[in-house]
Amino acid sequence: MLSFAELTSPQVAGLLTATRRPVLLLPVGAIEPHGPHAPLSTDQMISIDVCERVAKRLADHPSVRALVLPPLPYGVTRYASAFPGAVHVSEETLHALVTDVCGSLTSQGFTEIVVVNNHFEPEHVTTLRRATKDAGVRYLDLVRRQNAARLTAEFQSGSCHAGQYETSLVLASRPDLVDQEQMAALDPLRVDMPSAMANGQADFVAMGMDQAYCGSPAAATAEEGERTYAVLVDMVLELIGEV
Template sequence: MSAGVHELARMTYPEVEALLAEPQPRARPVVALLATGSTEAHGPHLPLATDSIISEEMARRAAEQLAARGYEALRMPALHYAVTDWAADFAGSAGVSKDAARATLLSLARRLGVMGVDALVLVNAHLEPDNIASLRAVIREHAESGAPGRLLFPDKTRRRNAARLSEEFQSGSCHAGQYETSLVLAVDPGLVRQDIARGLPEHHVPLHEHIARGAQSFLDCGLDQAYCGTPAQASAEEGERSYDALAAMVADAVDEAFARGEPRPK
């Protein structure tokens, strides 16, 4: 790994102590990156861990960018379970309740703040409405609690962030489509059942419109194979471009938080 990038799961506790030994405010703030994914159906061509694969790669690339910008980037072990009610009709999809997800994230954020980490960033690729709502709620609750350290969530569904991503992503018809399939191809083409992906027809389903009318599942939206968009047009090259934008989105959010200076670490 590059200088300034650390992987918590591979460190010993004395190594973590040494990383956090300098008192705050530090010349190089310590920023932890927690990849939050899911275990749920992503069409007949992508693995159940697609969201985790994407969020872990986002965190890896964002860590490199943060190290280059003057931070010590600490990559956390990923969380592979989240609220996945929308995919419950498809085999293998396994999630947790909103309360369980929120409590886990709040506990981790508090523990890292007490430990002396300057900021924890939730690096998320799972776009289920209740999951996004849970992550936003965690940010509010952490800030209101007065717990030490910053907790950040670069939310790609916010308009200014979505504008940095692909046309399919912005259309809202992107679950296991061209956007996500490209991201997985950029990590490992062997994870994509490409013969199946190439045979899938375009299936345009603007999920945000169905969400607005009260849909509660992929089947409610007509995703009978747990995908929408155009997976047949995916490419590793598009995935690389999307990762560049996603990693910069995370690093920019960290820069903005430290520039504002609130809430301060305690």
Template sequence: MATTRLADLTWPDLERRRPLVLLPLGSCEQHGPHLPLDTDTAVACAVTERAATRLDDDGPDLVVAPPLTYGASGEHEGFPGTVSIGHDALRLLITEIGRSLLRWAGRLLVVNGHGGNLLGLADAVTGLRGESRDAAWWPCVPPGTDAHAGRTETSMMLRLRAPAVRPDRAVAGPTEPLHLLMDRLVAESVRGVSPSGVLGDPAGAGGSEGERLLEHMADRLAADIGAWTVSEQGRLGAWPTGRSVRRPVTARSGEGS
């Protein structure tokens, strides 16, 4: 069944409805020399629309809003093409969108494709919930994911938009787990740690693997929407073991991981 998109509706289409609105949130930031700048947005949109299709028949009344294509990407500003609005602006943007949208919608779920958005996003959603508005957020985190522009994201983009991927430019970056790189990322930002902008290794990426990762996330998102259990931080569903909302990796105000 086709997904209902907010951009395609007129106001009478929404009268006497109190839908759950799904809002994909991404970024415009470098993803190595081989992936497009809108990688996070593309993944968030794909997961959102796939999950919405799963729930169309017997789930809640759903509407998918146009995506937000800019986020808090200050740690990537050492690379051309990155456009970061910082955490303060992101927090305000989500807050005001939520306040306006929830005048007519019943619930808001922000589906986040960029981990660096989490600080501002979680603050905004918990603020909305403190105003008795039913808002939540959900992270696109596939199982076994690498840090940035490695095999995971390359596989997903080969599935979603292969012509935009430049495999001949793909290079490996540092492959240590993110927590082992965190001190250097705080001190040097991403470019100081990885001149290519890659944290991980794209080798072995493939569209079939990307499809499996996207399907897994869509299944998980659909299940979490059905259960609608929201944590104190506004997160829909439960974090994988050991995950938490991180503080920014850069010291400059309004920027972060």
């Protein structure tokens, strides 16, 4: 069993006395538009899939047992507010959710928690960095230079919202949720999101993303998604201390 929430209370108690040390994985994402082709839940879906793949990799590990916590689906999501479907929570709300959830678990003795996030709005990332530090848990910080350098060229370019990088990951896990006809019709759109943000542009439309995407979604493939998942899983295993 890979899901923490599917255990009974006595089974959870047994985790703390078992020979295999428990590691809990908390997927975090956002509900926001990802172009006309990918689901609102793209970020959350990627985080969940990374966590589930990590738990499967460790299923037969002799000394570590990884379990996936119920995801936190909502994030700081102001940039997509011009489009239907964006669900925003404040920095204060997100910080409280992460620290309260992690604090509830650490107080029971579950001291090894890894927060896995795939929504990269700057205020969201900053809040997660602060919340995980305050909670004393680990955080997979993909926008740190040493981590970003291991991911795809599109991810490193910063022009990657609902583009080839994210769409490939969704194709690898839930191809049924990608409108592949729409995807194939989208032209590449180069938007340097980090520079735009630094210049004070705080929404997708101002950045020139009038369909809530940038990058090259038509170039996405499930094969690229699988390769990227393998790298993301390795990063989490390294945080846990098991490669």
